[in-house]
Each structure stands twice: as C-alpha cells, then as structure tokens.
Amino acid sequence: MKNLGASFRALHVLHIASDLFKQYGFHKVGVDRIISETKISKATFYNYFHSKERLIEMCLLLQKDTLMEKVRVEIETTHYSNFAHKLRQIYLLHANLKSAYYLLFKAIFEIKTSYPTAYQTAIRYRRWIKNEIFC
Template sequence: MNAEIKFKKKRSKREIILNTATQLFIQESYIAVGIDRIITESTIAKVTFYKHFSSKEELVFNCLKELKLDIQIAVEEHISELTPPLEKLEQLYIWYINWVNQNGAKGCPFHKARMDVEDLYPSIQVLLDEYRYWLFNIIISILKELELNNPRTLANLFLVILDGIINSSVSEKFLIKPEKTWDYIKTLIEQQRNQK
C-alpha cells in the first residue's frame, strides 16, 4: 500500500491577515475596507490583529511590501529563461496585464494605493517608489539589450502606455487584451530600431 501523506503548511495568523487584507484592498479600495472587516473575514480576534499590526497604515505597508516582493519574484522567474530581449519585454508586459486582469479589472494595487492613501499613510510612499523604480529598471535593462538609441525615453513611454491601458480598463470595466495592445508597443520599438 503506497500511502501518500500530504502536509499542509499551516499559515500563521499574520499571513492570514495579510492575505485577506490584500485581496480586499485589490477588490475594493484601501479606504473602503476597514480593520473590523479584515478581522471578520480573517476569522481572527481583534487582539490577534493588534498583536501583529498596530494600525491600518502598518497593515497597508506590509501588504504592499509582500505584494511587491511576490511580483518581483514572479516576474523575474517568468522572464529569466527567455533569451531574445523583445520576447522578454513582451512576456513581462503580458504577465503584468494578466496579473491585473485576474483582479477583475480592478486596476493595479500600487496605483490604487497611490491614489487612495499615499497622503494618508506617508510610510507607503517609499514602497510605491521602490516598486515603480524596480519596474522601470527591468524595462530599461531589457530595452538596453535591444541596443536602442534612447531606452530611457522608450521605458517611460512603455510605462505610460501600461498605466493608461490599466486605468482605462478600470474606468470602463473591461479586461485588457494584452496581445492586441502589445502590437502597438512592438511597433514603437521597431520604429526606434529603424532610426538607428
């Protein structure tokens, strides 16, 4: 008899709170979701919540910190095996759009945090900036592999297009089709290549 024993890693109360809060913030907003709701949906005691987080600001900070790390690992793993730089950029773009789409056209949690609570919770600004800086640097390093004349300008344009597409999907409540929009970005890159 070959019995397979599966052990489930028990998540800590802190992880449960972070996961619940992150999902609620993504699906709704950082302002609308209160601590009492997070406690209820996490099925933990209020004292347990405050044992791990002294305030909602600390919770939002930690949610964004974990999310940033998860995204960095996922993106870097996703594109690490790819060789051609254009393929890396396309896969980064498609991964990012699919990630936003999986949230039901609710937008990017980092954009949302900047809009919702950056002024209210100043401690998160450093995480929002780090995230944006990391994304910009990944894009620019790939564009440099393409040996373009002005990769910095193109990286900024790439981010503006990405932001615009995401914001448009939120306001119009539609999922983004990454393959179609990628064609526009690819055309811009090819134009840059032809100007060398």
C-alpha cells in the first residue's frame, strides 16, 4: 500500500505542476515553487521525477493520454455523424483553453530548446492527431 500512496502523491504533484505551468509558463515555475505548492520535500520530488524536465515530460504525457482518449471517444461515439461534425468536435476539444491540449500547445512554443525530451511528447501528439484525422 505504500507504493499506492506514493502514486497518489506523484499524481497530485503532476496535476498541481500542470496547473502552474498553464498559468505561469514552464520557465517561470521552478522546482521550489512546485515543492511549496504540493507540500512535498525536495528529496521526494527528485525521487519521483529526477529533474524538472522529467516532471514536464510526465505532465505532458498525462495531458496527451487524456486528450487522446477524448479524441478516440469523439471518433467512436460520433460513428454515424459526418466527417465535418467529427472534425468540429475534435477542434472544440483543442480550442478550449482549459482543455488538456492547452499545456501541449504551450509546450510547443516554450520548451523546444530548453527541454527537448519533453518537447518531443508534444510533437508526438501532433503527429498522432494528424494521422488520426487524415489517415
């Protein structure tokens, strides 16, 4: 059960960090701010994530997985709708600034040079959505 508690704490950190990154940007939110907001120790932070880049990557992966599931649901539940309707629903998922896509979108512009490994997560999502829609 100890690992389960650790998993919940790590997930809590991911959610708080994602919110901070959305609100203030990737470069203006440091590890100390995340530690302060989540009330975990620095040792716990580095035990879970090893680095700020790894935390960013995990935040983006969480957002990517959430959004991919929502897109799949839209595609499958609107099975009898026309292509234009499906495309509109997918667009609406991406246009909402409170959606899972916002952090991925923000990453494309903010982290390419400073966090290249995490940046690749956003790029992989863009490739996936393009293939999902057009292939």
